[in-house]
Amino acid sequence: MRALLQKFASRPQQRIFACLDEHGICRAFHQSAQPPGSAGWHEVTEQRLNWLGARLPKSAFTSR
Template sequence: MIYLWSLFARRPQRRCFALLDAAGICRGLHQAAECPASGHWVEVHETRLAWIDQPLPASARVMPVVGQPARRRALAA
């Protein structure tokens, strides 16, 4: 029965990351729920082995979403 419930349980979304060196060359690929802590990892839409030892295409990067505050305070006049 537990197995049946686990089929419907929500799992963390896996995201794709690419490790870039100082020159912008892709040195590694990783999939995880969170960005790896060490190294210069950038989020990408997908992982492609052809990117290893190549410059990462600009179209591959995921643009970070800048959120707006839920509520704005009115300025006192």
Template sequence: MSFFRSLFSARPAPRHFARLDESGICRAFKHCSHAPQGGEWVEVNEQRLVWLGQPLPASARITPRAARSALRLLLAA
């Protein structure tokens, strides 16, 4: 029965992450529901292979979720 229920339960939406080296160069991508541990991973709005080996464009970055929720609270007040 739990398998049947799991088919209809809400799952976290997959998110895109890019791993940056110490120079800010994009070295890898990851597509997962939670932020990866270790390394310098930043959330991006999409994955583009042309970014590999290049500096990540500032427009690609997504602000951290905690900062966005705090911003919403400030704007709602």
């Protein structure tokens, strides 16, 4: 039982990233523990589908 609990407790925290194009328009979201490798991805505080195809508000970006 303890091994099962440790397996789930040791998962890295999922973070949310938004892919912005050259005009600052949100094109995609990605959730992972590590940032995606390619340029254009920015960490955000939450994921909202109505942000797709639009500029993200300044409050959406994390302070990392």
